Amino acid sequence: MRNLHTLSLVWTNKNTFEHAYTSDYKWFVRTFISELSGISSLQHLYMDGICFLSDNMKHLLRNLKNHLETFSVTHCKLFRSDLYHLSQCWCLCQLKHLDMSGVLLSNFCLMPLRVLLQKVADSLETLELEGCGIKDSQLSVLLPALSQFPKLTKVNFYSNDFYMNVLSDLLHHTANLSNMAMEQYPAPQECYELGLVSIERFEQFCPVLMDTLKAIRQPKSISATDVCSRCSKRCVYEQETRLCSCLQ
Template sequence: MSIRTPPTLEELSRRALLRNEALAISALRKLPKMHVPALFMEASNSRCTGIVKAMVVAWPFPYLPVGALMDTFDSAIFHAVLDGLDVLLTQVCPTRGELRVLDFRRVPCDFWTIQAGTEDGNCSAETVSEKQAGKPPPRHELSPRIKVRIDLNFRSQLEEEEMYFLQWAQQRKDSLQLCCENMKIVLQSLDNVRMFLSVFELAYIKVLELTINWSWCTLAQLFTYLLEMRNLHTLYLVHRHENMFGVCCLPRLDEKIVQKLASQFSGLSGLQHLYVHGFCFFSEHMKLLLRNLKTPLETFSVTHCQLFPSHLKDFALCPCLHQLKHLDLSGVLLCNVSLLPLSVLLEMGADSLETLELQGCKIKDSQFRELLPALSQCSQLTKVNFYSNDFSMNLLRDLFHHTANMSKMTMEQYPAPQECYDQNYISVHTFSQLCSQLVDTLRAIRQPRRISFATDVCDGCSQSCVYDQETRLCSCLR
């Protein structure tokens, strides 16, 4: 029989106070600051919208992490918070309220950080000192605009609350600082994307993920906005194809459009992570893009894209790719090209590279051997993914010997050796036997932590057979 801990006197007092809305609102003027965050959590969890609205108006700290204080998103509470902010915007002389930053992001935040009136740790932005927060501005100075911080995910079908917030924000963008640091836009029209971006101050955007089905010319019209994203450090460009097969084959562009597209990257001085998925790059596109990168990248991910042999040479010659931590070329067919330029790139980043993903590149033994000397120098690697390449037992054994000094490796994913196949059909017994032998081979060299082998994807069920200490078969072979 479990014994429930009885509520504390403070908890009972909060619950009693919330049962009388008028009394609770009038008590806010005299309530000690240390009790305010807990009362806000209780009020939001109990859906006391009138009290939540009043608490936003009377919030006694510069920072209100409403997303962190709410257990789950609630539409009524969301509207109440915005209504409270509207009241603040109409006040000429706020009585007690000290609010300067309203944060809707669901990030962890320490209770005592809230009381101190700062944003640090996982809630970092800028710090408002207690001295600044405790003194009202001189009468001749205008009060600073309240900053509203939110992360948004605009899917193909917008949620009702997203549309409401956009309309609300559009009408108040001259009175507020509207900051969206992480913005994800999925399959929206160019006009909609322009509308989204017009609401927010673009200099605050740090992460932009854009999934589109546009042409290059349409994309070029949007890229002009990149010049204003001075703090952008992560950019995802994902092309979604109508037939969902293969990579996009877009028509060759006018040279001026190519230059316009590529030139936008020159203004992204803080860009650290670049992800490009599903595009078709002609030689001049990639060369100009790389030439306009101004700072070293930590992540370079070009996946399920059509690349040409010259692109690998351009990668090797680009100084901004010589200190990579993460390189991902998954889904790029490399079965008919020399990998020597890629070997040069690995040598350049040997002291920094942490993850290398070449899944689905259909690389053959003779090609991959060109990479082995450079790969053996990459002592900082923690993860490799070589699934869906055409490797033999001999190649895999040689690869293991070249990874003897990779003591930081935590995850290794290798393709099933070609000897497991009989006219493109997997032999389950041979697969299990050979993978077990390969694990023993590697253990004689060093101790792997997580290692797995996978077959090519089954045409019938779109799954792979995986050997990871034990054999897990695809649906068709179970």
């Protein structure tokens, strides 16, 4: 497998977590990760729902032998130290695609992530941080890095907890990114009342955010609420409002 370019690991066994801390399982994981050092052509690494990452991120990164173009770590648990290891890994400094969707970051200092983003500023093309639970103060840490991507074509911040003023700051930082083709931003927290979408507020605040981008360039953006628990759809604002089926 030394010529392998793409590796995708997906959690499919519901019983995996039951065995994650047995000695045999730990031996298997360490052995598997060590084999990555023999894949010298690896460019795209996808790991979705992998339960062993939080104990082995440093070991995994140490065994990567090539600059990656894609690093996708989604729907898994990470520790604070894992973000630091990501920010210091030489093989990630030329990333084109970074996806950490579904990784809960709400309790972390995001300065290591900012360091990583600054390192890949000249190469990054897509950034996906959907459903990470990022709060206003954490986004403010990332903002200085988010205006430095000349090749960025897509960002996804859906399902994060931003209020209107910080979300407006985010759009000001991305407004000058002329290559943007897809922008997915969450509706501001002001659009919710007791956890439910207020149609009136949604239709009030989202056009204001869109105007932030229109003042500089033609926006390719979509603002959307969290997924509705009843119909599994979002309320979306692009050039006009589209409500989920429950609110129509």
